[in-house]
Amino acid sequence: MSEREEPRYRLLGVVPHEIEVHPAREPEDEVFTWPHFLVRHVVIAGITVAVVFALAIAFDAPLKDLANPNLTPPVAKAPWYFAGLQELLHWFHPMVAGVLVPTVAVVFLAALPFLDRSRGWRVRDRKLVVVVVTALVVAAVALTLIGALFRGPEWSWVWPWQHLYLEL
Amino acid sequence: MAERNGGRTLRAEIVEALIHPGRRFKRTELYRSAVRHPSPASPRGRAMTSFHNFFLHIYPVKVPRKVLSFRSTFRLGFIATVLFTILFVSGMYLMFFYHPAVPQAYFDMHNLATSVAFGQFVRNIHRWAAHLMVLVVGLHLLRVFYSGAYKAPRQFNWLIGVALLVATLLFSFTGYLLPWDQLSFWAVEVGTSIAGNAPILGSKAQQILLGGQEVGGNALLRFYVLHIYVLPATLIVLLAVHIWRVRKDGFQVADREEAAATITEPESGAREEVSAGV
Ligand code: HEM
Numbered sequence: 535m536s537e538r539e540e541p542r543y544r545l546l547g548v549v550p551h552e553i554e555v556h557p558a559r560e561p562e563d564e565v566f567t568w569p570h571f572l573v574r575h576v577v578i579a580g581i582t583v584a585v586v587f588a589l590a591i592a593f594d595a596p597l598k599d600l601a602n603p604n605l606t607p608p609v610a611k612a613p614w615y616f617a618g619l620q621e622l623l624h625w626f627h628p629m630v631a632g633v634l635v636p637t638v639a640v641v642f643l644a645a646l647p648f649l650d651r652s653r654g655w656r657v658r659d660r661k662l663v664v665v666v667v668t669a670l671v672v673a674a675v676a677l678t679l680i681g682a683l684f685r686g687p688e689w690s691w692v693w694p695w696q697h698l699y700l701e702l
Numbered sequence: 703m704a705e706r707n708g709g710r711t712l713r714a715e716i717v718e719a720l721i722h723p724g725r726r727f728k729r730t731e732l733y734r735s736a737v738r739h740p741s742p743a744s745p746r747g748r749a750m751t752s753f754h755n756f757f758l759h760i761y762p763v764k765v766p767r768k769v770l771s772f773r774s775t776f777r778l779g780f781i782a783t784v785l786f787t788i789l790f791v792s793g794m795y796l797m798f799f800y801h802p803a804v805p806q807a808y809f810d811m812h813n814l815a816t817s818v819a820f821g822q823f824v825r826n827i828h829r830w831a832a833h834l835m836v837l838v839v840g841l842h843l844l845r846v847f848y849s850g851a852y853k854a855p856r857q858f859n860w861l862i863g864v865a866l867l868v869a870t871l872l873f874s875f876t877g878y879l880l881p882w883d884q885l886s887f888w889a890v891e892v893g894t895s896i897a898g899n900a901p902i903l904g905s906k907a908q909q910i911l912l913g914g915q916e917v918g919g920n921a922l923l924r925f926y927v928l929h930i931y932v933l934p935a936t937l938i939v940l941l942a943v944h945i946w947r948v949r950k951d952g953f954q955v956a957d958r959e960e961a962a963a964t965i966t967e968p969e970s971g972a973r974e975e976v977s978a979g980v
Pocket residue numbers: 775777778779780781782783786839842843846851852856859860861862863864866867870941944945948952953954955
């Protein structure tokens with residue numbers, strides 16, 4: 535082993551400034567996963583299991599009569615996460631509500647990072663995309679709530695406090 | 703044979719095994735062949751723990767301090783993963799008592815409630831965890847969107863996320879039919895009749911999904927196979943890639959300050975010298 539040498543430097547090249555150079559993170563900004571991060575995950579996992587167990591003790595999963603294709607029940611609802619689509623189906627042609635809207639929604643979601651040309655991660659750096667997506671989310675949540683909570687026999691309007699036609 | 707490794711006598715070994723069985727066990731060849739890292743009491747031990755443990759390998763050895771704050775991710779992706787694990791385990795138990803056949807499937811539900819140990823309880827767990835998972839995955843998507851974590855270099859992981867969302871919905875929907883009661887039958891009837899409206903491929907898609915013209919025994923079998931084989935395999939692979947990508951890209955929360963600190967508009971023609979130690 536030779537004696538420790540002073541490091542020597544040599545110019546390798548000149549590059550445009552715009553090239554992203556990620557500054558190495560300061561070591562103080564990082565902590566060991568074990569135990570700091572892991573402990574938090576264990577706690578969250580425990581809470582999640584506890585919540586599911588509590589729900590399972592408090593409420594039984596529903597079970598109606600045996601399926602009968604010849605007996606249409608007064609309310610035939612899709613599961614709650616599709617209630618918004620079912621609500622749309624009430625207003626638009628099935629081609630639009632059942633096929634076009636969900637397809638466009640998934641394609642739009644998938645394409646979002648490639649469509650959004652704004653720079654920066656802050657909401658104020660990307661006002662347009664935040665406004666558009668928020669409007670769509672509000673519409674989707676509203677339709678879902680209406681379909682799941684405010685609809686009864688023959689898809690008529692029923693206030694949830696009069697009768698709640700919601701099965702989970 | 704009185705001398706053992708470490709110079710301990712057989713008597714000392716027995717005494718230790720009785721008084722500190724845990725400590726003695728950690729010195730056995732069995733334990734040391736399974737757990738090869740030193741105790742995680744020192745920084746080196748902690749790093750070694752991560753390097754040598756398959757399960758901890760999912761995590762980076764170190765994480766940005768900021769990700770320790772609950773508000774960095776609200777832990778929603780992690781909670782979704784925990785819920786999926788709960789579903790995987792409880793679903794396995796249910797499979798032992800379920801026949802995907804008309805009308806036996808329905809009677810199996812009654813059986814679970816009346817004559818299977820913890821049958822109703824496990825069914826309840828499976829059902830509520832499934833509903834929660836749809837909800838939590840939706841919230842996770844919103845968290846990722848509002849924190850801007852879908853942007854470069856994480857666009858592809860967002861795409862994987864969208865695939866995970868679709869898989870989660872299909873999971874829930876195929877599972878909904880399995881009890882074969884009036885609720886599940888008509889919910890799926892409503893859902894699948896929509897597929898028939900798609901142009902050209904619509905009736906074909908419906909035919910493939912249901913294995914016939916209407917929701918019947920073939921549909922039940924197809925939904926079952928999707929639910930317990932195709933979708934779990936798909937979701938597990940997607941999830942592995944998803945979480946691996948999070949590890950590779952680093953948690954987005956760590957980029958937030960850096961991005962703010964980066965000078966975004968350099969003087970025109972500005973140059974930087976890149977040098978390296980030789
Ligand atoms: C089965 C469903 C899903 C599971 C189990 C899952 C799991 C995870 C986990 C464990 C993380 C680590 C950080 C965190 O906990 O938030 C994460 C991050 C991420 N997820 Fe998901 N995810 C799912 C669905 C989605 C969806 C639907 C999207 C968006 C369309 C998405 C996009 C992302 C992105 C971009 C990150 C990186 C965020 C960051 O670095 O801050 N994921 N996911």
